[in-house]
Amino acid sequence: MFVKRFVAKDMHEAIRKINSEFGPDAVILQNKTVRKKGLSGLVSKPLVEVVAAYEPRREQETAKKQQPIRKAEQKSEPKDPPRPIRVIRNTEKPSGDGNLKQLSRQMDELKSVVTDFSNRIKRAGFENPPAFPEDIQRVYFGLIDSDVHEELSKEIAAEVQAAKNRKEAEVLTVAGQLILDRLGEAAPLRPRKYKQNVIFFAGPTGAGKTTTIAKLAGMLKFRERLEVGLINTDTYRVGAIEQLKIYSQIMDIPVRTAYSAEELKESIKAFESRDVVLIDTAGKNVKEEANRRELLRLLEAASPDEVFLVISVGTAPRACREIISGYSFLDNYKLIITKLDEVSCWGNVLNIADYAKKSLSYVTMGQNVPDDITKADMKLLAGNIIGRKAASL
Known part of the structure; x- marks a missing residue:
């Protein structure tokens, strides 16, 4: 293939x-x-x-x-003209308002075909699945299909099987509750009043740190009515300084650039009248000693009240594990998981939370600043992972 x-x-x-x-x-x-x-x-x-x-x-x-x-x-021999890619068509002749319904049916059928094709590819590697009863097998493969990694899927399926007084109709409810327990409670920002709150952001390249910071800045200013300041220490990535400046101009939020730990201290002091200061950092490979030391110097200079690790949900599970391991030198941090709009299954959110054993604060879904960021809704996440509506959990 x-x-x-x-x-x-x-x-x-x-x-x-x-x-x-x-x-x-x-x-x-x-x-x-x-x-x-x-x-x-x-x-x-x-x-x-x-x-x-x-x-x-x-x-x-x-x-x-x-x-x-x-x-x-x-x-x-004449060359045949290329034929169009086959799509699923409905043979019914549409009339009136039926056009929209027909299009909707065609899209549903196409989505079903693609999902089935994708699931068959995933399951091809599981020739000897765990010996669970049929209803637990459905839970297990449902988690696999939602991109939950194999070992965690086995653990959850085994816990569902071990649940007392389990009934077949309650299997998904039990699985959903187990997922909720693993996700924990959302831990959003809680800025303290009458004090400057310094917030430090770290994460790999491409995770969406800068856009996430802009979204949080807009949320804090326009919803919470707080005075916000932005500091950019990512002076390596092309366009990083300009990107944050554009956001700051649109939202009328001051921004400063710090090229060293000393300049970071000065920038924080310059924003002492601000309620919240958000610090952006470069997404470097922290496995390299020099990069890790540089980030630690910035962290020490900032002396932040809170630290966030930003990871994209589209990152492969193994890479997520390596990223979290690489940032293990951070004593205490919370998670922000980005780009949920770019994937249909959110099982990797559970993987990341399981690897990190840290609280999940926010998720982002889209590029709109400041709208496309929300406090993590654990029931919504769990419902997507097991294929049920959040209200039923």
């Missing part, structure tokens, strides 16, 4: 690219909007990113090997 990512200006162009490379048997696994990296991405039109897969037919491959094409025949 071949899987490839295609980036285009719109969906029509993406489909043309897929059709040109994979042909009509390609299957679209995922699509989302993305922006160019750097400052130009803030003002340019978003692009479309599509992940497509193609499984060559064995019969076709065998036929090609057994029947080589002669040059003369190849020149004389």
